[in-house]
Amino acid sequence: MPPAHPFDYDAIDGDSLHEECGVFGVNGVTDAANFVALGLHALQHRGQEAGGIVSYAPEHGFNSARRFGYVRDNFTKQSLMETLPGVLAIGHVRYSTAGSKGAAIRDVQPFFGEFSMGGAAIAHNGNITNADALRRELIERGSIFQSSSDSECIIHLMARSLQRDIPARMEDALRRVEGAFSVVAMTRTKLIGVRDPLGVRPLVLGRVGDGWVLSSETCALDIIGAEFVREIEPGEMVVITGQMVESRRPFRPQPSKFCIFEHVYFSRPDSIIGGRSVYETRRQIGVELAREAPVDADLVCPVPDSGTPAAIGFAHESGIPYGMGIIRNQYMGRTFIEPTEQIRNMGVRLKLNVNRALIRGKRVILVDDSVVRGTTSRKIKEMILDAGAAEVHFRIASPPTAWPCFYGVDTPQREKLLAATMSEDEMREHLGVDSLRFISLDGLYRAVGEAKGRDNGCPQYCDACFSGEYPVEPADMIEKGFKLKTAAE
Numbered sequence: 001m002p003p004a005h006p007f008d009y010d011a012i013d014g015d016s017l018h019e020e021c022g023v024f025g026v027n028g029v030t031d032a033a034n035f036v037a038l039g040l041h042a043l044q045h046r047g048q049e050a051g052g053i054v055s056y057a058p059e060h061g062f063n064s065a066r067r068f069g070y071v072r073d074n075f076t077k078q079s080l081m082e083t084l085p086g087v088l089a090i091g092h093v094r095y096s097t098a099g100s101k102g103a104a105i106r107d108v109q110p111f112f113g114e115f116s117m118g119g120a121a122i123a124h125n126g127n128i129t130n131a132d133a134l135r136r137e138l139i140e141r142g143s144i145f146q147s148s149s150d151s152e153c154i155i156h157l158m159a160r161s162l163q164r165d166i167p168a169r170m171e172d173a174l175r176r177v178e179g180a181f182s183v184v185a186m187t188r189t190k191l192i193g194v195r196d197p198l199g200v201r202p203l204v205l206g207r208v209g210d211g212w213v214l215s216s217e218t219c220a221l222d223i224i225g226a227e228f229v230r231e232i233e234p235g236e237m238v239v240i241t242g243q244m245v246e247s248r249r250p251f252r253p254q255p256s257k258f259c260i261f262e263h264v265y266f267s268r269p270d271s272i273i274g275g276r277s278v279y280e281t282r283r284q285i286g287v288e289l290a291r292e293a294p295v296d297a298d299l300v301c302p303v304p305d306s307g308t309p310a311a312i313g314f315a316h317e318s319g320i321p322y323g324m325g326i327i328r329n330q331y332m333g334r335t336f337i338e339p340t341e342q343i344r345n346m347g348v349r350l351k352l353n354v355n356r357a358l359i360r361g362k363r364v365i366l367v368d369d370s371v372v373r374g375t376t377s378r379k380i381k382e383m384i385l386d387a388g389a390a391e392v393h394f395r396i397a398s399p400p401t402a403w404p405c406f407y408g409v410d411t412p413q414r415e416k417l418l419a420a421t422m423s424e425d426e427m428r429e430h431l432g433v434d435s436l437r438f439i440s441l442d443g444l445y446r447a448v449g450e451a452k453g454r455d456n457g458c459p460q461y462c463d464a465c466f467s468g469e470y471p472v473e474p475a476d477m478i479e480k481g482f483k484l485k486t487a488a489e
Helices: 032-042 132-142 153-162 164-174 217-223 261-266 278-291 308-318 341-350 374-388 424-431 441-447 475-479
Strands: 021-027 050-057 062-068 090-092 111-115 118-128 179-185 190-195 204-208 211-215 227-231 239-240 244-248 301-302 326-328 352-355 363-368 392-396 435-437
Touching: 021 032, 021 118, 021 179, 021 190, 032 050, 032 090, 032 211, 032 217, 050 118, 050 435, 062 118, 090 118, 090 179, 111 153, 111 190, 118 132, 118 153, 118 164, 132 475, 153 164, 164 179, 164 190, 164 239, 190 211, 190 341, 204 217, 211 239, 261 392, 278 308, 278 392, 278 441, 301 308, 352 374, 363 374, 363 435, 374 392, 424 435, 424 441
Parallel strands: 301 363, 363 392, 392 435
Antiparallel strands: 021 090, 021 211, 050 062, 050 090, 111 118, 118 179, 179 190, 190 239, 204 211, 204 227, 239 244, 326 352
16 A cells, blocks of 8 residues: 555655654543544654554444554544544554555554453554564464564564463563563553663653553643653553553663653654753753854854754854744645656755845854755755855754664664764765864763763763664664674774
């Protein structure tokens, strides 16, 4: 089955990193699926390819709906939502990493399994780094997979567990899994949330009326008027039955390794992570960047929208005026024209336009969240120069992205990452800008609240995309020939 919008073309997002997905679950409220649809809408930034909802009502059993495209285009239709009754529901929005990209509706979560003690559905944010080995083992033992997703391994591992209830079977299954996972699951009576022992991906607990909510981010609690209760801790499982929330610890304790790029880019700026406002963290990144890499210029401009908080912080710290030198076309989510070569050559201009009156004659500092392949950065630089800028300086609100992520982020192969093959000076020359500076790892750590910077002996976060130091060995990728960082690097 083809994607719902076969002519979609995103001129910018092809050169940026994508989170794999977002998860959301509600228990104890009437028409829970409607709350889940709203939550998924708030988490749409974590996955735009497809979405799904599973609900349960005693008189109707389990019901599911999975669709390609945006939440607003599918889960706002009364005719569809009426097919998802019940006070218990979970949902998922997807941007594929593992598995075939947009190939089949069967890859869209939540996944459902029928066990001897009843059915269960799961929605998974993250990536299982030993999924290939698990899949081979399970197939050899008779499992029949319905999708190409690594997440389906969890259902099959649960089916083979000898435990007597579904939460215990899930514990069994997840002890076999390596990598990153935040899972929201449901049975006929329970809502379950689990984070991997390192806590790489986020998951929070909220309260709405007499019910409970699990969500990838706090911003999705806000949209349904839920109260934030706390974060699910690394290695914790919560089992919610009616009004009772039970906390379990199924894994051996390990030092937390939360993904630092959640602070930089993935999470919405109005979310709270670790008690800190994501917006304020990003603004502080700009402050640190201005201290580390000052430059004499006339104007600080964000590359919208992800560069905006850091640009505000940079401008405040440097004393250089802030201005919206680049304007995003907010209604350019999809092209209505098939992306011919002529349309593709328009590139970034489909989504961004330069504020010429502001830019002309100015020495401009462009603040962006990251540089991946560099193609978008070059096009933006050309647009700024075409508008009459005297100089163009790039300041990047993350360290150089030199290594791929194997924990739930869609990252190009290492050789396609600009920072993997070029020094900072070589990148500056390649992009054709007057100067280029990235925030240091220590500066980034200070911005997220680590006053002494990064603990190189035991980093406080997962920063593998910058450092090449993987907290969980990517077994499947090593088997395919991926080379880990050497001492010389």
